[in-house]
Amino acid sequence: MICRLSARPAVRLLLATFAVVPTIVHAQGGSAKKGIENRTAASPVAGQKRLALIFGNTNYDGQLFAVNLLHPKTVSLPVTLTAVAVPLPPSNESNTDGTKINPKDGAEMIRIPAGDFLMGDEDRSDNKRRTVNVPAYYIYKNLVTVEMYEKFCKATGRKMPPEPEYKSNKFNPGWSKRDHPIVNVSWNDAKAYCDWAGMKLPTEEQWEKAARGTQGNLYPWGNDFDRSKLWCSKLSPGDAGGTTRAGAFVSGASPYGVLDMAGNAWQWCEDWYDSSDKERVLRGASWFYEDAVVFRASFRGRYSPSDRGLYVSGFRAVSPGLP
Incomplete structure (x- = not known):
């Protein structure tokens, strides 16, 4: 040998x-x-x-x-x-250098290797198809959960946002589903969490590469829309709406194994939406939608960074660099 x-x-x-x-x-x-x-x-x-x-x-x-x-x-x-x-x-998208745990909040992170990927969509004027090179980084495998965000609030003295009550469009003071993604958080809230956790919000390039891989998949799992691979509105008859457990749809994983990159909750990104510097970017759509186009990896949403986005906006974090 x-x-x-x-x-x-x-x-x-x-x-x-x-x-x-x-x-x-x-x-x-x-x-x-x-x-x-x-x-x-x-x-x-x-x-x-x-x-x-x-x-x-x-x-x-x-x-x-x-x-x-x-x-x-x-x-x-x-x-x-x-x-x-x-x-x-040889290395490939599904066999990167592995995962690691952020000791601050216990989040599992997946390493995204450095290199080029196809970003954007020819059908979108605000995100045209192009090749982008991104340095290596780690990204949270799952969305930040209620339990994780509560730990942050206790450590920093911040208040938890109220929990949305989807049927009545009201808000409760407590959160009953601790393994669901935290929602009803503003961009400012998400950034404060990332600062506490020693992380940062992903740039659009980082988010999109982790969502679609290097070959420009339309969706995290491929090029065909499949409602069974994500949590979205009217998934089943009589569904009252609302988030589901973070990471529940394993079959909808991205080429790198990142979960919930389509559906469940919108995800704040670091970037401004445009040069007006008034709204921050949201990616991934949420449970509230059912049209296939909004779940594409290239689709961009936007919202004021100081507003909490009601019951659909959450986030995940990335490493500020490779240790």
């Missing part, structure tokens, strides 16, 4: 089949200042066993070493090899 060491601190897993119990492998010597101990783990895979070599930080950059899977062995680096190294699998 041949493995490649990398100087990056990220964990890498390389797989190989073997017929004996796992072995501890030590690599030391050469130009290394310290030895590297590699832990192994085995599990049945299609009648065989799988060996995973887990590497920590190292001074070696792209050097190769050979491992005898049948016996523990110490080798020196660098090693002269005649075989070809096994390449790492």
Whole structure:
């Protein structure tokens, strides 16, 4: 077996089949200042066993070493090899560098890789189709929930917005559905939350790339509108309206695995809608709508940043940069 060491601190897993119990492998010597101990783990895979070599930080950059899977062995680096190294699998939209948790509010974040994507729509004068390059960032997998927003309010002394009562068009002082997205929040409210959480509101470019991927999908899941993949008005006969649990429609995930990028609640973005600097952008539409066009990843809404948007405006956050 041949493995490649990398100087990056990220964990890498390389797989190989073997017929004996796992072995501890030590690599030391050469130009290394310290030895590297590699832990192994085995599990049945299609009648065989799988060996995973887990590497920590190292001074070696792209050097190769050979491992005898049948016996523990110490080798020196660098090693002269005649075989070809096994390449790492190529990256793609559904296999990014993984997720992480924001310790401030417990939100799961998905890494969106750097690169170009097709943004906009030829049918929209305010968001024409074009290629945009976006640096890598993390975005919340789900909308900010009632429970998360309540934690923010308790920590900062802010007041919770009243909960909308959709049937009567009234508002209650309390929130009964804590796993639903928080709504009835202004752009200013959303920004204050992001500041507290060490995050920021997404730009339109960040939001749209996370929603549609690099190929310019009309909707997060593809190019055909499918009402079963999102929460929207008249989803079922007699539906009284209102939000549903954040992240409930897994089948409607974007190419990166981000949920609720269409329907459930509008989502505030960082940008002004136009040069008048009077209204901020909203994306994703909400449960209140049923026309397919408003759920397109390119569709833009707008509202005054100081107004709460009644019962349809929520938000998610992105990282200010990659740590």
